[in-house]
Amino acid sequence: MSSVAKNAYTEMVSSVRKAYNSGKTRPISFRVQQLKNMETMIRENSNEILDALAKDLRKPKLEATLYELEIILNELKGLIKNCKKHAEPDKLPVNLLAILDTAYIRKEPYGVVLVLGAWNYPVLLSLQPAMGAICAGNCVVIKPSELASHSAKLMAHLIPKYLDSDCYKVVLAEVEGTKDLLKNKWDYIFCTGGTNVGRAVMQAAASNLTPVTLELGGKSPCYVDESADFDLAAKRILWGKFANLGQTCIAPDYVLCSKNAEKAFLNMANVVLKEWYGDDLKTNTDIPRIVNARHCKRLKALLETTRGKIVFGGDTDEKDLWIEPTIVVDVEEDDPLMQEEIFGPILPIITVNSVDEAIEFINKRPRPLALYSFAKNEKMNDRLIENTTSGGVCVNDTMWHMAWNGLPFGGIGDSGMGNYHGKFSFDAFSHHRSVLNRSFSMLSEKLGEAR
């Protein structure tokens, strides 16, 4: 069809397309079986997966279990249970003037889907999109992030053992390989990555008019009002910030609050961090590591060049890929810490004197993936929700909007396009095709004759 110059992956994509065209992935029973196989794959290899995550990021067992394995298993359960329901066409209400006609909307797979994973939740961010694509009846090629190499290699090893190897493939590739992969014609591309990666993927997709879902990132602001409960606010913000050592797309990136609120926040923060980690954070096994030397260097440089005041943490050790959970105050908007998504355990606090100032600050910047607001005063929270936009919002907690099954998860502007999770995953990977089935009856012909 469209002429694509031959590259390293041309044959593989061609073979997957052949598998798709055979119609193998269309029956619901096939899709459900594949999802069940994926579930078995996770259950039978959970230790190996935890091990790989530990090697890639020194991810603690609890984090790897809850924020990767458990989410994967719960999503799988939901898709297995609801696959048939999701795939059912949407019927339209009967129209008396068109009583002899049937109109409905069919959910059809796109065909061959490419899933580009990310390294921070390497298993989750490859498999959660992939399972949605599988559920919708597509064939899928997964390209996990090479930066989480143990997880990537493990998926490349396991997937062919459990899933149909004609229809679902894992490709290991670095930057050049990924560029080649993108030169091929895909029917859908799902990418989790940074904003620059998102741009490059959409550019490549444009040459084949391939629709995309891009789960990107950015700086997710966290407004803390003086009316907040600082005990809970500190706990919830620091939990969101330091899980995965800050390497979460929806981690609270920076805090906006008044000096009074900052004082109360810091008082609680000191107590909480001591309670959680004790005195020696570096040897604490509950804390992961930075994914690689490049990112560690990047974060270290931020700490060295910030003009703010480090009030907690600040310790680094490049050999150990260690950046200590750190809080920095008196940060100005032109500080190095405010130039790009931190994606690390450094929490800058910027002073604002009202919620309106916070709104102005936020609106000057690219639209974030998540927006957080802490206030007992509901009016403050409502003001923020009404006067800003973001992928999602969570009030009085961080990351919690992920817990609600039934809410779409995705960004806007620089933080992404499209959404997924649950039914939204199924819909992301389905083409909604209008079907109109008219009759040949003379009655409908008479009715339509006016044309």
Place this chain on the structure above:
Amino acid sequence: MATSSLLSADTDVSNSYAKIVDELRETFDEGRTLPLEFRLNQLKALHLLVEENFDKMLAAVHKDMRKAKMEGASYELELLKIDAVAAIRELKQWMKREMMPFNLLLPLDKAYVKHDPYGVVLIIGAWNYPFLLSLQPLIGAIAAGNCVVIKPSEHSSNAATTIAELVPKYLDPACFRVVLGAAPETIELLENKFDYIFATSSTRIGKCVMQAAAKHLTPVTLELGGKSPVYIDDDSDIEIASRRVIWGKCINLGQTCIAPDYILCSKSTEKRFIEHVKHTLQEWYGQDPQKSSDLTRIINNQNFLRLQKLLKDTKGRIAIGGETSEEDLFISPTIVADVKATDSLMTEELFGPILPILTVNSKEEALKFIKERPKPLALYVFSKNQRTLEYFIEKTTSGAICCNDVVVQNGWEGLPFGGVGDSGIGHYHGKYSYETFVHKKSVVQRSFSKVGEKIYAARYPPYNNWNMKVIAGFMKYLHIFEMRARPVTLFATFMAGAIASVAVTVGWLTGFKKRND
């Protein structure tokens, strides 16, 4: 009075566009387009625009392409009015937050989806239905609360200038602007950052638009085109099929994105089809179709020459029509039989009144032919046999599929309109238009209450197995505690209430009895 937004191509175009986008963004940031009242007023004004300038608009498209009054009215202006009225009626409902069901494990949480407009939207119109394809997306964009730049197609220049003249008179110029220009100006316009781009155009231009959008990570809806195949089964009512197909081909002189492009059928069906079409064309347009005032003209010389060349180069047999007149930009409704897959007529979307017929000897052959080609915007299948229809519905994909008719799926209430693959990305019409132009923002509002905190606090370090199990259990069973109005839940709640009431009553009566003994 709004500053004129009629720009000539050689002024400092790029700066002007940047200025327009900045101004609209400023207006958007002020929140002017957000209130329901504002959106309704603008939609009502748009409806009035069409109503009060009906004849003027019909005259403009007549000047552009000699579009018959009936077509301009039925297939553009009336559709616009219907869509505007529906949006006005439904908007309050559409704008409502989608609340998530109450969850017993998160009793104080409130979760919902809010619809945020994107901001500054760009709508690129097309020339074949110039009013419809600029203003119908506009209805959705306004309903969704955006500011909009409309760039109508320069090829339908009278319609474009009419839009540029009328929009500032009826709609708030601080929020809605029209930009005129050709390809170079459109490229300049696309250098700016828009928050959403909606374009109706060819596949080739669609790619350019998406490339430009990618630089700013702007989401897009692209309504493109391609060759929409028609399969006519031997087991069809050929008379009705031929009338419907030729109607779809003749409206707008074939310049419709969902026009039936070519036919696949057996030789015997082809023969009967051609016979019927001969009679039908005679009935509709008389001996000399060029004299009929019901037939539109080709939009411009460039497209005329393109079509004329395709006709000249065809190796098929012209069974009906084939007359062309460059002076009049007219091509008569033409059927070409014995067309092969390699024919000139099969190299591109025709977008004109030429209908090639290719021979297939089975539905399997037709299916193979269709699947070897780019995914079409529309697929048409004619058959009395429901199983044959299902065969094509199941085994193909396309923007839409219409059985036993053509084109009418567009404008069918409740059906989304859009393409797939080379024929497009995204869809619209009715509520789908509104949804195209809003961002679904998930919101969870929690509280600082200590209720449930024992569970929620299990996520904090120091990590231990017990806490892990608590959170895992919470995540696993959360959905069970969703209070949806399921019959089981309702029954259980009712029974619980009934039992409680009985228990309380019995308890009270016993107590009463005891007290009175």
